[in-house]
Amino acid sequence: MADKKLTTEEILALARKQKAGGGAETPPAEAPSSEAAPESPAPAPAPKPAGNAPKSTADILAAARAQATAKSAPAEESKASPVAPKSTADILAAARSQGATKPAGGAAPKSTADILAAARAAGGAAASLKPKAAAESAPAAKAPAAAPAGLGVKDMVAAVKQAQQGGAPPKLPAKPVAPKLPAKQAVPRRGILATLAAITISPFTLGWTSLGGVLGLWGLAMARFLMPNMVRELPSKFTVGSPSDYPPGTVSEKYTASRGIWIVNTDQYNGKPLLYALASVCTHLGCTPSWLAGEQKFKCPCHGSGFYITGINFEGPAPRPLERVGLSVAPSGLLEVDKSVKFQEELGQWSDGKSFVEVG
Ligand code: FES
Numbered sequence: 001m002a003d004k005k006l007t008t009e010e011i012l013a014l015a016r017k018q019k020a021g022g023g024a025e026t027p028p029a030e031a032p033s034s035e036a037a038p039e040s041p042a043p044a045p046a047p048k049p050a051g052n053a054p055k056s057t058a059d060i061l062a063a064a065r066a067q068a069t070a071k072s073a074p075a076e077e078s079k080a081s082p083v084a085p086k087s088t089a090d091i092l093a094a095a096r097s098q099g100a101t102k103p104a105g106g107a108a109p110k111s112t113a114d115i116l117a118a119a120r121a122a123g124g125a126a127a128s129l130k131p132k133a134a135a136e137s138a139p140a141a142k143a144p145a146a147a148p149a150g151l152g153v154k155d156m157v158a159a160v161k162q163a164q165q166g167g168a169p170p171k172l173p174a175k176p177v178a179p180k181l182p183a184k185q186a187v188p189r190r191g192i193l194a195t196l197a198a199i200t201i202s203p204f205t206l207g208w209t210s211l212g213g214v215l216g217l218w219g220l221a222m223a224r225f226l227m228p229n230m231v232r233e234l235p236s237k238f239t240v241g242s243p244s245d246y247p248p249g250t251v252s253e254k255y256t257a258s259r260g261i262w263i264v265n266t267d268q269y270n271g272k273p274l275l276y277a278l279a280s281v282c283t284h285l286g287c288t289p290s291w292l293a294g295e296q297k298f299k300c301p302c303h304g305s306g307f308y309i310t311g312i313n314f315e316g317p318a319p320r321p322l323e324r325v326g327l328s329v330a331p332s333g334l335l336e337v338d339k340s341v342k343f344q345e346e347l348g349q350w351s352d353g354k355s356f357v358e359v360g
Helices: 010-022 032-036 057-072 088-100 110-125 126-141 152-165 190-196 203-226
Strands: 237-239 250-252 262-266 274-279 288-292 297-299 305-309 313-315 324-329 335-343
Touching: 010 110, 010 250
Parallel strands: none
Antiparallel strands: 237 335, 250 262, 262 274, 274 324, 288 297, 297 305, 305 313, 324 335
């Protein structure tokens, strides 16, 4: 009997009965503890000072357990050790019963919500609720009234919270000022050679540059190959100076190398002093004979043909005399040679007036 666990209804009934003054009421038929109801209520071992609310939830629960144990125990079995309620329902019932013993000045809570509210209100100042309040008020207390410059993030957050709670606006750290850079100094210009020397030529660049150079040279060679080979010839007519520049009995080699002619001043051909121009081409195979002033003849170095000062061949394989070219006096008084025309002696052309100039 004493070990039987009380139900929630039983505990609530006991609590209500105690609240009503502990009168002898008819216990529920099914409640075995109704036999103890007429007895005087058992003393509550829990600390429950009159007129004071429980300090904490733990105190409330402890008091409820103790009171419920005392109520559920029968009189004859009071010597046995009381059995504390185990379930939450028991605890709530005990709390309700304890709430029924509150001072007469306050209204006793009826429902579970009221009981818990009263317990929280009574224990609001208890130590169990202190950590939360302390946690909420700690930053504000920790934060200084004014956040100096250079504070950390936590300090700044605390300062902002303090401001939100009605405190002075936090002082944010001063905006950093960019340092002044030194004045820009004039950079000396580097020379082109120094710049080129500073450039690092990679093997890749060197290879492509060499290939480009080779291709450029190959293009130039191809262009030259496609161009026709032209021989620049001098004009066939040109002046060779005045007649006085050629004294009688002389052969001038002044234009032999450049123009291929000799200017001869002699009277040995027909007894008249004449100026004429002989082509310096051997009539054998086309070699260039040489004038031999000591021997007064033209001598071909190729096969030994010899020609007089008049141009008549006299030795060697040359088959005919040297040829004359046109010679005349220009309006300017200068001798003018015309190589476009030839005069051959064997053909009787040396008698043409365009093949000589009379002097003296
Ligand atoms: Fe002048 Fe043969 S070419 S002698």
